[in-house]
Amino acid sequence: MDLYDELPESKLLCDEEFSYLLEAVQQSGVCVVDFLTLTSKELARLVQRSINEVFRFQQLLTHEYNEKYLDMCENSSISPDDGPKYFTTADVAIDELLSGGIFTHGITEIFGESSTGKSQLLMQLALSVQLSEAEGGLAGKCVYITTEGDLPTQRLESMLSSRPAYEKLGISQSNIFTVNCNDLINQEHIINVQLPILLERSRGAIKLVIVDSISHHLRVELQNKSFRESQENKNYLDKMAEKLQILAHDYSLAVVVANQVGDKPLVNSPVAHKAQVTDYDYQLGWLVGWRNSTILYRQMYSMLGGNPNNDEILSDDEDYMLIEKMMENINNRGYEFSTQREGSVRPENMTFERPPSGFINRQKKKRKFDYHVPNLGLTWSNHVSTRILLQKSFKASTMIQRGEAHLYRGDDSASLWLVKRIMKIVYSTFVKPGQIAYQITKRGIETA
Numbered sequence: 001m002d003l004y005d006e007l008p009e010s011k012l013l014c015d016e017e018f019s020y021l022l023e024a025v026q027q028s029g030v031c032v033v034d035f036l037t038l039t040s041k042e043l044a045r046l047v048q049r050s051i052n053e054v055f056r057f058q059q060l061l062t063h064e065y066n067e068k069y070l071d072m073c074e075n076s077s078i079s080p081d082d083g084p085k086y087f088t089t090a091d092v093a094i095d096e097l098l099s100g101g102i103f104t105h106g107i108t109e110i111f112g113e114s115s116t117g118k119s120q121l122l123m124q125l126a127l128s129v130q131l132s133e134a135e136g137g138l139a140g141k142c143v144y145i146t147t148e149g150d151l152p153t154q155r156l157e158s159m160l161s162s163r164p165a166y167e168k169l170g171i172s173q174s175n176i177f178t179v180n181c182n183d184l185i186n187q188e189h190i191i192n193v194q195l196p197i198l199l200e201r202s203r204g205a206i207k208l209v210i211v212d213s214i215s216h217h218l219r220v221e222l223q224n225k226s227f228r229e230s231q232e233n234k235n236y237l238d239k240m241a242e243k244l245q246i247l248a249h250d251y252s253l254a255v256v257v258a259n260q261v262g263d264k265p266l267v268n269s270p271v272a273h274k275a276q277v278t279d280y281d282y283q284l285g286w287l288v289g290w291r292n293s294t295i296l297y298r299q300m301y302s303m304l305g306g307n308p309n310n311d312e313i314l315s316d317d318e319d320y321m322l323i324e325k326m327m328e329n330i331n332n333r334g335y336e337f338s339t340q341r342e343g344s345v346r347p348e349n350m351t352f353e354r355p356p357s358g359f360i361n362r363q364k365k366k367r368k369f370d371y372h373v374p375n376l377g378l379t380w381s382n383h384v385s386t387r388i389l390l391q392k393s394f395k396a397s398t399m400i401q402r403g404e405a406h407l408y409r410g411d412d413s414a415s416l417w418l419v420k421r422i423m424k425i426v427y428s429t430f431v432k433p434g435q436i437a438y439q440i441t442k443r444g445i446e447t448a
């Protein structure tokens with residue numbers, strides 16, 4: 001029996017009362033797990049001993065295990081796990097969008113192009129997590145891991161000074177542990193070794209771990225030059241994400257990471273094909289927060305045989321209804337699209353409708369479709385519980401819109417543009433997708 005391996009300090013090992021039973025157990029190949037899971041009757045049959053003897057042994061063994069387990073619980077520095085909690089982002093409307101705020105026990109990803117405000121939001125969270133539970137925080141400390149230089153302490157200081165109440169509530173930079181990792185090996189060491197030690201020593205005081213950004217070193221150092229390399233990289237990414245998830249769960253904390261974006265160009269295939277709903281490419285748009293018009297555009301593009309010079313399909317928002325209608329036609333009625341290329345292979349039963357003549361040229365507008373996707377692909381996405389997209393676009397200032405440009409007397413053309421910022425919940429375990437406009441102020445990320 002494997003009792004000595006499982007419970008070397010067990011008194012049962014040298015209890016004479018059970019010496020015959022232990023011998024019988026040894027011969028029958030029954031193990032400790034069997035004693036903890038099977039009934040006395042079943043065990044008695046297996047070891048060919050009396051049911052009373054087996055029952056008594058089983059009781060004592062279970063008692064020893066319970067004692068050992070309870071001891072372990074008492075010695076643990078972590079309080080029993082009571083499920084995910086959330087803390088405020090310091091903005092009421094964003095909290096509402098997120099169904100309360102940022103959740104513990106999982107990974108939240110904030111992705112977007114450069115200067116959309118990812119770091120601003122992360123710094124804001126490093127402060128708001130320190131608020132007491134009554135104030136919407138978790139009364140917790142924060143670990144801030146940077147990959148692109150040091151933590152901007154001056155900006156943090158300015159956020160703090162623009163929120164005078166924070167000082168009275170004891171919110172301070174001293175509750176933020178910061179470390180910079182300058183390459184991937186360093187990042188790996190911090191996540192796998194230093195962070196777990198710090199979390200264990202903090203005895204549950206750390207409630208937020210930030211990585212800004214998770215993909216900075218990975219996208220440079222994990223190049224996929226061959227299939228084998230790509231598999232190894234996937235494995236590496238899986239392990240790193242799993243490690244973060246385990247830490248989030250074991251220490252009841254939130255992991256929030258920034259992620260940068262890469263491009264997903266249109267597939268330029270001369271062969272028309274219709275993606276199946278189960279295809280990754282078909283689902284990609286929803287996984288990365290593209291607008292519906294872009295998703296439809298991409299589907300139509302492949303159905304017409306990808307051609308970058310093909311102006312016959314548009315993707316502007318204004319054309320959303322039109323594209324949708326055309327998709328409906330293709331799916332429901334459909335008839336031959338006369339410009340089918342010679343020699344191209346078309347799946348059976350697939351037909352295309354040509355857009356109404358003259359329509360396209362009349363409607364031709366500046367193309368505006370999404371092609372950015374968060375770095376690290378599906379392998380990483382599978383581990384993210386909440387994905388938040390930050391977007392920034394420009395539109396003409398009200399002065400320009402009103403046709404009053406001639407009244408402008410300044411010399412800075414930047415002031416003729418308005419910055420429009422949108423925060424979008426792409427997907428989340430805790431809340432439905434949604435979006436809200438925000439701005440960056442000296443206090444951080446705020447909604448109007």
Ligand SMILES: Nc1ncnc2c1ncn2[C@@H]1O[C@H](COP(=O)(O)OP(=O)(O)OP(=O)(O)O)[C@@H](O)[C@H]1O
Pocket residue numbers: 112113114115116117118119120121260440441442
């Ligand atoms: N005190 C402030 N008041 C208003 N806006 C600010 C302030 N400080 C920074 N910003 C704005 O924040 C934006 C930069 O944000 P941030 O550094 O978070 O971007 P990011 O998304 O992390 O970019 P990157 O991926 O390049 O690191 C800039 O547009 C800048 O104008």
